[in-house]
Amino acid sequence: MNYKLFIPGPIAVSDKTLRAMAQPMIGHRSTDFVALYRSLQPDLQALFYTKDPVYLSTSSAWGVMEGALRNVVQKKVLNCMNGAFSDKWNDVALRCGKQAGALRSEWGQPVDPAALRRELATGGYDAVTLIHNETSTGTMSDLPAIMAVLREFPEVISIVDTVSSFSVLPIKKDELGIDILLTGSQKALAMPPGLSIFSASPRALARAALAKDRGYYFDLVEFQKNHENGMTPSTPVIPLIYALQSKLEDIRAEGLEARYARHKRLNETVRAWGRTNGFKLFPAEAYGSLSLNCFANTRNIDLPALNKILKTKHHLVIDGGYGKLKGKTFRISNMGDETDATIAELLKALDSALAETPVATG
């Protein structure tokens, strides 16, 4: 069945990107691969706003999210938690046998910089995890304010997930002092899943070098050593690296500022549609994500019925709520390659489907 995804990941992938993947294989230790790998660095470093290397990991984002903990947490990590992904990061830290503290906010609330400062001041932490854009609740925390707090604690390595906000707005790794900045391929970059892209500061690498149990697959030191030769530690997902090459061309052609402006405009268009139709934004309005809108189901509509109409009649899919918010919220992505025209089409379909959608029972 052919339908278009407006769920916040994976999202729709353009034909151009799909075609880019269908190229002949090259050896991952060949000069062709080295040339490909090195050719991507300038655009990646521009997107990360960094002078540090940008590494390519054949894994979904969770690989690097877990790997970062194994590399840099020696004493105790503080996990900033305000939604499904950030909550899980705490669980993952514990599963890795790390000492982990929890800085909790209500789902839909941003991470509170003042609370972060108070907790770090109690001492004992050597790393922090933060999700910039909590995709489960459509909540975007104030990254500059949080990084200003983290810069007060030089012993604390910051690990920042920008899976659903990367390239949606400027995220200035070096200027903000982010140690490990990571994203995934299937969300804001509008590629198929399977590639995680990340950059690490020299002090994160220095910390990693001291960790005796950092393993192999996500070893930062291995990534750096191979990077110096224009390679990855193990055989990478070469089709997705071709897709990345194609996507970076797209981004360069559009221009970063235009890309940021497009995301902001399309996000506001969808948000205004929600407001007009009686749906309150789920997160605090000032912290609403720029890459998706998570609406509270304030009209108590039957969300599975809505999605069924959307899918069968309009060949579109939105998300009916993540985890404990299933049925209580719905999420619409505006990240990736969406345009004024594709969003207008989506909203027209939503209007039509909504008129047929019954109220939820029970």
Ligand SMILES: *Cc1c(COP(=O)(O)O)cnc(C)c1O
């Ligand atoms: C989707 C998502 C992840 C997990 O990504 P995987 O590709 O499933 O590993 C992590 N963080 C955020 C913010 C996400 O939106």
